[in-house]
Amino acid sequence: MSPADHREVNRANWDARADVHAGPGGYPLDAVDDPSWLSSVVRFDLPRLGDVAGRDGVHLQCHLGLETISLARLGARMTGLDLSGRSLEHARALAERAGADIDYVRADVYDAVEALGGRRFDLVYTGIGALCWLPDIKRWAQVVAALLRPGGRLFVRDGHPVLLSALGVVVRDDHPDRAQQPWLSGPGQATPALELPYFETAEGITWRDERSYAGEGEVAAPESHEWNHGLAEIVTAVMDAGLVLELLVEHDSAPWDALPGLMTPDDAGEYRLTDRPERLPCTFTLAARRPGRGEGRA
Incomplete structure (x- = not known):
């Protein structure tokens, strides 16, 4: 399948x-x-x-724009960009409701x-669940660099590639390449294991999920294509694009129940292995800066 076909399927x-x-x-x-509300993802960081x-x-990749609205409430003049026109219809209505320009x-x-x-x-800004939809992380980093002014900053929080490698064992029961899980001896006794690719692959992974991670209805177009990217691949892509790494933090929590039955939420809505x-890095935060004029890379 060509990249254009992947894009239309995911759209x-x-x-x-x-x-x-x-x-x-x-x-939510x-x-x-x-008017004081901020999304849990923005508040975390x-x-x-x-x-x-x-x-x-x-x-x-702003989707419904909850983080976009949150950043606007922090005083930024925000633009949201997404492949999905239907997502943006909801995002525009939500921004109007929130009084966000x-x-x-x-x-x-x-x-x-x-x-x-x-x-x-x-x-x-790039939030949770964005990078896995991109087949080429180096190309993404080059786009980011081209969008930034000198002195401008990239800020990312996303799922950790180790967690994304483990999702296939517990969540993705329909994946044809999944192992038989001999370690599952009963309810509540599962252990995450790395079954899916950790590094970026040309072909990616095809899913068919008739239920999404949020909401009660069925997904009318259930097929999707995703790619994992190793943490070093992401960092190297950012640096190769000319950005200076400022921050890289790995977290043992995620703002969604990534491994149902194995995780416990805290009061802030972050889920960790019970x-x-x-044992498990669940998300990471990365910040990088485009050098200012006359400023060389560190």
């Missing part, structure tokens, strides 16, 4: 997911009615994010520079 998948995520049991959309007030920001643009992330008219930004959470 249809996310158009279908958008209605499910905006429906019963989906994203009513929360935006509280506030100490690392720094002051974004007065900054021009773009949220790549956000410009939304429909485009594939690889086409972002052209789609945004060559604009440059002080902040490029048994010995120190």
Whole structure:
């Protein structure tokens, strides 16, 4: 399947997911009615994010835009970009409801520079569950670098590639390459194991999920294509694109129940392994900066 075909399959998948995520049991959309509300993902990283007030920001792969709205409430002038037109319909309605002045643009992330008219930004933000939809992490990093002004900053929190390698064992029961799981001796006795690719592969992984991670309805276009990227691959891509790494933190928690039956939530809505959470990196936060004019790379 060509990259263009992958893109159309994933666009249809996310158009279908958008209605499910905006429906019963989906994203906490009513929360935006509280003018002090910030998404749990943005709130988690506030100490690392720094002051974004007065900054021009773009949220790549923004989906329904909860993090986009949160960054706008922190004072950034935000633009959201997503491949899914249906997602952006919900995002625009939600931004209006929240009283947030956000410009939304429909485009594939690889086409972002052209789609945004060559604009440059002080902040490029990417949130949970974004990088796995990209077949080429180096190309993504080059797009990010092209979007940043000198001195501008990339900020990412996403699923850790080790966690994404383990998802196939516990969650993806229908995957044809999955092992038979001889270690599963009964309910609650499963142990995560690395079964899916850790490193980026050309072919990626094809899923067929009629249920999404949020919402109660069925996903009308259930097929999707995803790619994992090793942590070193992500960091190297960012550095090769000319950015200076400022921050890399690995976390033992994720803002969703990534391994159902094996994780326990805390009061902030972060999930960790119930048994010995120190075994599994679940997410990471990365920040990098485009050097200013006349400033060389460190």
